[in-house]
Amino acid sequence: MTRLLLAITLMCASLGQAVANVAVKSVRFWQAPDNTRVVFDVSDAPEFSTSILNNPERLVIDIKKGKLDLKLDDVAISSTLIGKLRDSTPPDNQTLRLVLEINNRFDVKSFALKPYGQYGDRLVLDIKDLAKQETAPVIESPKAGQSRDLIIAIDAGHGGEDPGAVGPKGTHEKDVTLAIAKRLADKINAQKGMKAVLIRTGDYYLDHRKRTAKAREKRADLFISIHADGFKDKRANGSSVWVLSQRGAQSEMGRWLEERENASALLGGEDSLNLSKYDNDVAKVLLDLSMYNAVGSSLDIASSVLGEMKHVVPRLHKPTVQQAGFLVLKNPDIPAILVETAFISNPKEESLLLSKNHQDKLAAAIFKGVHKYFEQRPPEGSMYAMNKVNRHVISRGDTLIGVAQTYQVSVNDLRSKNALTSDVVRIGQVLVIP
Template identity: 45%
Template structure:
């Protein structure tokens, strides 16, 4: 005869059994970026997993506990990736093993993302290329005579992060990439200008890396292109934003900044900052950024005035909010909202290639209008304004022990001219700071 305690334990086990149902992999997606490949598995619930690599031949093994595969992995687009094929097999009855057969060695990274917004639980596998191609930029950073003005164009979102969604599944990431490509064409076609794209295809880039790409290219301006949504479908109008150190200038600006800053949570970067997330969230913009922010507001006004000719503007002035992607201490940065993709009429415009071209042209005209007035003295545009006369300006990196008067004597120019060319008040300079040395 079974004892009461044994009966109670049996009942508890029986009642808890339905909750031990394995999670399922409901779908899988893959994106190729310039330096890595990302695979995302959409899950019905959280899972535990492990990964390890094998060689001869190269393989990556992914073991997932208590999971069932409901989606076929045969349709993943493996072209131009280091993955030759994908194999799956059950393991230990309840577990699943996924084997990625590789054509080259990779540096793998995995992370589990908890349900966030309209995104389900996800398992993300990143395969970073072992051999990274290094491209020279601006002749290995050596200043040249009559250099181009460099415009960093940042198409928002991408890959795992689609951005805002409009009618007929119109995706922000597609719209802004199309506008960014049009802007790139215009910039590269104009003598004295060169475009740098932070994102050239449909893949995800962390916000911090977007800023770093612009700084590494020594960009003169960073322009982030977006097309956001709002809860009210009647909200409409394009906008131009600069960074705010103290808070948003309007409730709409605060709302949009919060949405854009959440992009790293969609892409998973917010979970792998290794203790830096708190520091990143509390970045203090020091005094060296005062000049940068002033330039950001000025170029933003020029771009907004130009955009008025082709679009209804949500505000007639540059708004400010705490956009993480704009927090660059030495590159003037603006964020352009080309319209509300949630508004039916504006979504229709943004889906139209002709309208996207007009929007890109308006942004470009605002940029060139700004740089015609404040072109760096060592650029082709500044040289052209001088009528093609005079020696192009040079650059000098401040070393320990340097003073403005000593630098001026060395280059046979006046201290006043150096101050004017670099917007310097007083005599304070920093080691590592790059000065524009005007023509003598």
């Protein structure tokens, strides 16, 4: 009798265990302009399936051996795409069935993420709002005689599930990068002949391919990724500017940073399968000669930005442009730079990063560096190219007639443009070419 009772008890216990293998502990919502990411924190690698029901629109999630470890009524849904999260009658008693009521027609991509960083196992649903599908951008080519705006893509690092580095006061890198990116966009949009495209506009994660794809779709002339460093040693400080290196980082700090910034993909929730595939694609793209050209101008833009930043930051972490293999800089055809604005892990610099005044100074310095570069080397067809003032600095042996011939202008025009009273020029004199 006792033995039988024990056997029954054991059976129940093991049954109970089997049913409650995957506990759903919490849920987060990250709304982007055209999709919402829903993340369930679960106690173990989930086995699950999803299905879509229409009229009304619903997403059904069946988790094998799932159980609820949270009160669904307490869940705050911070997405206008999602109406409600509830449970429903499961197909069998081994399954937990959850239902998301969706406010628009939608599509879904779902995957599980293994524990990484501060996160345990996660079940991720990317719900695409089909009503907000971005239509293909209409990019008008400027008419003859008209110039086009320079397009500057500004990428605020991290976002959503991926906070980036976290400061001693708890400041998230993703928040300061967005604040600085928005200020930079304002400055760019206030400049005639330049237009900003914010790659990320709110608190959500975008994978690296989407970030660069958006820049390419908008035909960006430059891609600027904004970040703030984090290091295990709180004393580390200063700003740095980076460009892509095909070989990977030169310095130990660079390697550490490269690893950390690239880990963002795992933290933010990218399919690791897709990621490795992406790297293969990138490897192929790297062979493209245009890549080398883009890296070349990236270096010049980066030095121009670094040259301006040194006036507004307490210290440069590195006095020269650094190179590392950041995923987000792997644009095959667009010059790309990555600005590490400061060390958020350093208490003093964390405070600076939170200061609106300092955020503005950083944005102004980046803007100035970019503006100066394009003034010097404006892409063809841009307003910068049309407004470019050609100057010639007189060196030994130069004559006024010689300069006029070089630039194919008349001596008279050259004389009047520079208000010259004689044809004698001296070494070092700067002539504006009409």
